Amino acid sequence: MISELVLGAMYFGTRTDANTSFALLDRFVEAGGRTIDTANCYAFWADESGAGGQSEAVIGEWLRADAGRRERVEISTKVGVEPDPHGGVEGLSPDVVRRESARSLERLGVDTVDLYWAHAPDPGTPVAETAEVMDELVRNGVVRRLGASNFPTWLVERARCHAAGRALTPFTALQLSTSYVEQRPGAPVEGKDHRFGWVTEETRHYVAAHDLELWAYSPLLQGAFDRPDRAFPEAYDHPGTTRRLAVLQDVAGRLGVRPGQVVLSWLLHSSPVVRPIIGVSSVEQLDEAIAAGELALDLELMAELDAPR
Numbered sequence: 512m513i514s515e516l517v518l519g520a521m522y523f524g525t526r527t528d529a530n531t532s533f534a535l536l537d538r539f540v541e542a543g544g545r546t547i548d549t550a551n552c553y554a555f556w557a558d559e560s561g562a563g564g565q566s567e568a569v570i571g572e573w574l575r576a577d578a579g580r581r582e583r584v585e586i587s588t589k590v591g592v593e594p595d596p597h598g599g600v601e602g603l604s605p606d607v608v609r610r611e612s613a614r615s616l617e618r619l620g621v622d623t624v625d626l627y628w629a630h631a632p633d634p635g636t637p638v639a640e641t642a643e644v645m646d647e648l649v650r651n652g653v654v655r656r657l658g659a660s661n662f663p664t665w666l667v668e669r670a671r672c673h674a675a676g677r678a679l680t681p682f683t684a685l686q687l688s689t690s691y692v693e694q695r696p697g698a699p700v701e702g703k704d705h706r707f708g709w710v711t712e713e714t715r716h717y718v719a720a721h722d723l724e725l726w727a728y729s730p731l732l733q734g735a736f737d738r739p740d741r742a743f744p745e746a747y748d749h750p751g752t753t754r755r756l757a758v759l760q761d762v763a764g765r766l767g768v769r770p771g772q773v774v775l776s777w778l779l780h781s782s783p784v785v786r787p788i789i790g791v792s793s794v795e796q797l798d799e800a801i802a803a804g805e806l807a808l809d810l811e812l813m814a815e816l817d818a819p820r
C-alpha cells in the first residue's frame with residue numbers, strides 16, 4: 512500500500528532544508544512511493560518573503576537532477592490561497608489559475624502535473640468559471656486530473672454538475688483533513704484552518720457514491736498520537752477521542768508499532784480508502800510512515816478500531 516501514501520512537501524525548501532528534502536524524496540521513491548503533494552503557496556507563512564513557491568522549486572531541483580525521476584513520480588500541486596499584494600488571497604479566477612499553473616510548471620520544471628487542485632473555495636469567483644478554466648488546462652495538456660481541497664461537498668457537486676453538463680473534466684479527487692480522532696461537530700474553526708476542511712460522514716458517502724479519490728492532510732495531527740510535546744487541539748476534547756485513543760494504544764501495543772502508524776494504516780484500510788498525506792521532517796519519520804504503509808490490519812482489527820465513537 513506504499514503506493515497509496517502521498518508525500519507532503521509543504522515545508523520543503525523552508526523549514527525543511529533542501530538537502531533534507533532531497534533525502535526524503537529519494538527515500539520515498541526508493542521505498543515505492545509515487546505521489547508528491549505540494550502547492551504554489553508552500554510555504555509563504557514560513558518564509559520571510561511572505562510568498563510561497565519554495566516547495567515547488569525544491570521538487571523542481573530534485574527532478575532536474577535526474578531525468579528519470581519525472582517518470583517515477585506523480586506530482587500534485589494547488590492554486591488558490593497564495594497571498595495577493597493587497598493583503599487578500601489570490602482566489603480561483605480564470606486569470607489567476609492560468610497564471611499560477613504556468614508558474615507552478617516553471618518552478619517544477621515539468622510540462623504536466625498529474626493532479627491540479629483548487630486549494631480552497633473562492634467566494635469571489637463562480638465555481639463554474641473555475642471549473643471551465645481548470646478544464647482548459649486539461650485540454651491544453653498541462654494537467655492530467657483535477658481535485659478540490661477544503662470545498663464543502665455541495666460546491667464540489669455544483670462544479671461536477673457544471674462539468675458534466677458541458678463535457679468538461681470534473682473534479683475526481685477531494686483533499687481534506689481527517690484522522691483517527693475527529694473534531695467535535697461545531698467546534699470553532701481555529702487560525703488558518705479551513706471552515707470546510709474536514710472529512711465528514713457526508714464526504715465519505717459522496718466519495719463512495721461517485722468513486723472519487725480521498726486524500727487526508729494532517730493525518731498525524733502534528734505528531735499528537737506519539738508525542739507528549741504535541742497536544743491534541745481542544746476541538747478533539749470529547750468522550751469519543753478518549754475511547755478511540757484507548758483502543759489505538761491497545762492495538763498499537765499488540766502490533767508492536769506506534770499509535771501514529773496504526774492511524775496511517777487505518778486510513779489506508781478504511782472504506783472508502785483514505786490516502787494519507789505524510790508530513791515528515793526527517794528520514795526517520797518517513798521510515799515510520801513507510802512501515803505503516805506496509806502494515807496489514809485484518810478485518811477483526813479494523814472492526815475493533817472502527818467501533819469506538
Ligand SMILES: NC(=O)c1ccc[n+]([C@@H]2O[C@H](COP(=O)([O-])OP(=O)(O)OC[C@H]3O[C@@H](n4cnc5c(N)ncnc54)[C@H](OP(=O)(O)O)[C@@H]3O)[C@@H](O)[C@H]2O)c1
Nearest residue numbers: 519520521548728729730731732733734788790792796799
Ligand atoms: N490542502 C490543504 O489545505 C492542506 C493543509 C495542510 C497540509 N496539507 C498537506 O498535507 C501534508 C501534511 O500536513 P501536516 O504537516 O500538517 O501533517 P501532520 O500529519 O499533521 O503533521 C506532520 C508532522 O508530525 C510530526 N511527525 C510526523 N511523523 C512523525 C513521527 N514518526 N514521529 C514524531 N513526529 C512525527 C512532524 O513534526 P516535526 O516536523 O515538527 O517533527 C511532522 O512535520 C502537507 O505537507 C501538505 O502536503 C494540505
